[in-house]
Amino acid sequence: MIAKWLGKVYIGIVMVFLYAPIAVLIALSFNASKSRVLWTGFTFRWYRTLFGSSAIMKAFGTTLALALLSAATASLIGLFAALGIYSMRKSGRRVMLFFTNIPLLNADIVTGIALMLWFVRFLPLGFSSILLAHVTFNIPYVILCILPKLETMDIRQFEAARDLGATTLYAFLRIMLPGLMPGILAGFFMAVTMSMDDFVITYFTKGPGVNTLSTLIYGEIRKGIKPEMYALSSVLFLLVLIILIAVNILTGSKEDKYITKNKEIG
């Protein structure tokens, strides 16, 4: 009884520490005064200036374009990479997975500087260099989302399709791809959030004149924190939250259905 009660308190404390700062941030974005300690009333003013600012809206557009483009490109490349890794023998697969994991674990600042050094030699820093950098760090996330789906897939279904007269491509598109779709979508949305989240790598590869939301916020904050930034951060948080929920629904629902169906059969 006490253990149960203590457990609940513990969870409560963890939740407070995790989410209280974000809650405060969101609250402040609606605070009429610029003060960080006084609540003087509710206002949408910061949101109005936020959406009225052309610099912010431009950065928002850049962020969105980067996120979608880099996620889409990484999904395609990651899909082929996952298929390649899946069909490798055990030893080759281990080596490939090791190299896949390096960019995930590597410090962002190292990746950022390395990519910058690489890019300045070949192309002007700007939107395209950020895009390339984002595609690069997104690919491993996509691979890691698709591989488990491949491994649990019944390869006999593919063979059955071939047996019934399907070419390799047709069998892949009709039989494999629908099964992989939840993994591909999960990878895509994971990549979108990673791209939207990223500050360090973007900062090093962006060059002058181009800003994503995160680099813009950083620049603004150096001049002093304006309440518009609270509003902007809240909007970002909300966006990522929506995507996360979407991913959960997309990848979770199919498996749940499968489990309940299996239960029905008994």
Added chain:
Amino acid sequence: MSKKLIELKNISKSFGNTMVLDELNLYIRENEFVTLLGPSGCGKTTILRIIGGFETPDVGSVFFDGKDITKLPPNRRQLNTVFQKYALFTHMTIAENIAFGLRIRKKDNEYIREKIKYALDLVNLPGYEDRMPDSLSGGQQQRIAIARAIVNEPKVLLLDEPLGALDLKLRQEMQYELIRLKNELGITFIYVTHDQEEALTMSDTIVVMNQGYIQQIGTPESIYNEPTNAFVADFIGESNIIDGIMLEDRLVSIGGKSFECVDTGFEKNEPVDVVIRPEDVELGPVEGGQTTGVVTSIIFKGVHYEIQIESAIGITFMAQTTLNFPAGSHVGISVIPDNFQIMHKPQSEDEEILNIEDYPQGQPL
């Protein structure tokens, strides 16, 4: 006698360092129900996958209707496979599953609808068009897998342990279903299983395999009654395999006692394996037996009792009989000459694996 439809010539196949098939030769006749029977790892599934086009042999060729199809991909072969775990397309309805091959062949909708209905009637699942595979039982899924294969009107149906995942009762039902289907469709069935009872029930011809080699080819009766070596005898049903010495034609000595048999052509005093099926060991009163023994255990098996007898000639016999001989009782043991199967002893371990050349294919049909 119908013509040879599939011919495997000199097939060898290794996976890594493991030799799975070694210079294997086999042909299959039109409209035959052929079963590849053997323990797991004997190469039977590999043969099926080579015929289906999912594996390419390292050496050798596959002929279909006289044409070399060794390099032909599976989608261009006139045969269809029923996979071990059904491999139904889980994201499609039953109708879509069955129509898969027909759509690829660009058949019109009317034709496809009729074919689906025909196939579902054939496997006794009418009206299942709109169900999803997950909502069917194992036996039903298996029938759909068969329906999906046969609507394409293949000349040969390959079946890879299709009943392996079903329970005993369902398995027996499906055996009758398969025989019925085979007769109604009039096509060739190549069936892979490790279940000797399944093989004996359904096949026209059984190919017994072990360690990548064919051990014996023949009708179920000939394989059961005249196994060519101890492996086949042991694998097909239960047997007493006993050391003996062939004294002369039609006379074998077991444990120092001579028994009449019908086998000839052995050397004088050649050591041999003697196979006696448990149901051929006759038990009775002590006086009437060729030898005597003491019952050491008796187990009720339903149709019969399984009895272990320690005999006076020093050999433990297993017998199957409907009569009850309590443990400890003394019995007489007799075997009629016809029921001794005498086989050459293998010279070494390696020779236990017999080469196909030694056993020319006599596939009576």
